[in-house]
Amino acid sequence: MLRARAIGTWLLSSAATLLLISFGSFALLYLVGDPATAVAGSQATLEDIERVRQEFGFDRPLFEQYLDWLGSALTGDLGVSYTLRRPVIAMIGESLPITISLSLTALVFATVVATAVGVVAGLRPEGRFDRFLTTGAVLGIAIPNFLLGMVLVAIFAVWLGWLPATGYRPFSAGPLEWARFMLLPAVTLGVGLLAQQVRTLRSSMIKEMDSGYVRTARAKHLSEPVIVIKHAARNALLPIVTVIGLQMSRVITGAILVEQVFAIPGIGQLTVRAVAGRDLPVVQGLVVLFAATILLANLLVDLTYGWLNPSTRRAR
Amino acid sequence: MSWLPSGLHRVTDREAGGTGRFRRPVLISSASLPVKLVLFAAIIVGAAAILAPWLPLQDPLEQDLQAILTGPTSEHLLGTDQLGRDLLSRTLWGARTTLLAAMVAAGVAGIIGIPAALIAGYRRGWIETALNRSSDVIMTVPALVMLLAVQAALQTGIYGSMVTLGIILAPHLYRVIRSEVLKISNSSFLQSGRLSGCSHRRIILRYVLPNVREQAVVQLSFQFGFGLMVEAGISFLGVGVQPPDPSLGSLLNGTMSLISREPMLVFAPGGVLVLLILAFNLAGDLLRTKSKAQHGE
């Protein structure tokens, strides 16, 4: 009951937010950025631009153009790319799975590693391992991932020659082949996420190990591994859910840069090309797509949190 | 009253109630040695970068095709790039551009975010609702995406982009500062000020603003670090600072294929970039710990 209501409010507020964002970005792109010049290209004469303006209907009121866009968007039609003359939705459809596989691999890598090392570090705060890890996390947050990607390529591809430097192979080309190409980009994207997660986990682990129920468990002479795994770590993992949700924005930003470094034909590369080529319908579609992703991530965080945390589930 | 000798309170005031002076940890001395070293190095490099126009550096744009990718020599301390330009000079000039760009971004974020937070947190009402809602909307789009969209529409230079970045970052600052302002608005010292006859203007400027200043500096420090990262990011993507002009991001653009021949091309600008970001993040952390310690949290 409550969950259904929460999803209902989420749908309403998300729809409102998406409408605002899509209108805002449409106004920015089609009102401020003159679309006729973008379509006509840099060689165009003034007459060309004027012709394009009338042909594409850019001389109509902005709101009318937006309603047109919105009407088509609701039926799944995001317009046609200026440069490639292909439907935007098809272009997004081709590159999206690649970015999703990159992002998910990076997130899984980050979360698995963060959980392991974060729990261990939190057991002995200020210990040698903890200090090493805390320093590493500070560094991990400070290194821009495109720079890290370049360094990793230099070491593992150019110097050691273990892995391919750039490129992408689909999963259908064989899991091993896919993994060889995916490893460096996923690690590159994952390190920043990992660093943030470790920080959160470590401090929540320290808090849990100091809490009343852990002391009770110790008094009952439960074995230390049982206390750590069954009690403390489970609770300490809760804040990670929130952190992962908040990291969606970082994942998207990171993917754009990492795909550029590793020449991966995903959403990020599509974004950079569309921006450089002033392909406004593509940019518009991508902005809405990214915003929708973030909103969805927010919902998932709320739901997972409620599901994981019994104290919010049980009405007290 | 006769139960207490009149005038006693006049002389003695050694109540146990107060701790007297608050401890004031000196910011730098509370940092560990590695942190001090990072901050120190960043200050040196940052100063050299800002002062680049007045330092005896070679022209960062002057090409010398006879001396490309030389590696460190006595003439070029960090070597030269693929067009024979002096790498030391390009790195410092690049760092200068990146620092100034981040300063613009953090400055704009502060100019928008802080007053908005003061007004929303103090006056409340519809204006707060409107500001909350719009900051939520802006924060739904990742900063880099928003920046790229603006770039697609406007094709501005790097400083235009950084003004945009400032606008995008303002909601983050707004959120943190507004919650501080809310706390202060409920405090009894602010109510004392109203009873003393202060105008709303004076309350905001003398009661609220000084007491959110620390938190604002902490946030601005983080945002400065983020600004450095974003400038480097968009210039790396080729939509920020345009070649041949150097910035820490544009210097890294296109060096991937040269990394095995001349690693310095990546490590010099990359190292400076990481050092500067690290310094601003650490400074923010230090300031935050300090203000928490002072407020006994």
Add this chain to the structure above:
Amino acid sequence: MGSDVMVVAEDVVKRYGRKDPLAVDRVSLRVRRGESLGIVGETGSGKSTMAKILSGLLPHDEGRAEFDGRAIYRRGRVDREIWKRVQMIFQDPYESLNPAMDVGTIVGEPLVFWRGFSPSQTRTRVAELLEGVGLAPSLAQAPPEELSGGQRQRVSIARAMAAEPELIICDEPVAALDVSVQAQILALMNELRERQGVAYVFISHDIGVVQLMCDRIAVMNAGKVVEELDAADLSVDRATDPYTRRLLASVPTLPHIDHPEQRPG
């Protein structure tokens, strides 16, 4: 009596949330010129809310609240003029002084804004006020963080006195202080009352303190005034209301034993 009455509260109602119980439930009070009215009650009895309403910091929802014949609020906004004549002292001296101002500015503000003092007049008067509350005039340059709890509360008193008000509302002014300091601050407040003829509304959870300070006492419980009596009548035998009797019975003897950790609402 007539013009002798300064504060009139009649059937004052305040609710915070729509579903919450009334914080103040049809409270009627009167304060006469120069009088000291105590309001006692436990945490959550509505006494602090009443203090805020009477001092113009919190508009009430229903009823009448007047100072010297003028409504304290008009259409939900305070009539700021009353602050020339009504001031307030807050409970926690660590929260009631602006950390970003020196003591002199804090004490001087009412002089400048309510009484139009020039800078030099303000300086002189601030020094007098600080001396009047037992502080060295040189403290004017000090930031509040250098002061002890008792010193801070003296500054609060000096600030409240600066406007030369006819009424000071004191919301648990000593509850956050050390026992030894409490006595000094209470003595100071009594002395000021005798010297300046100012009236007090004195809010406390501590019936002993109220008995020392006040002529008349209103007992509040769950948002209502359950009993009003003269300080002299404040004893288990004279009180009629069962709640008052319970409250009195829980105070063993005077002078009172103190509970510094107790925080009233």
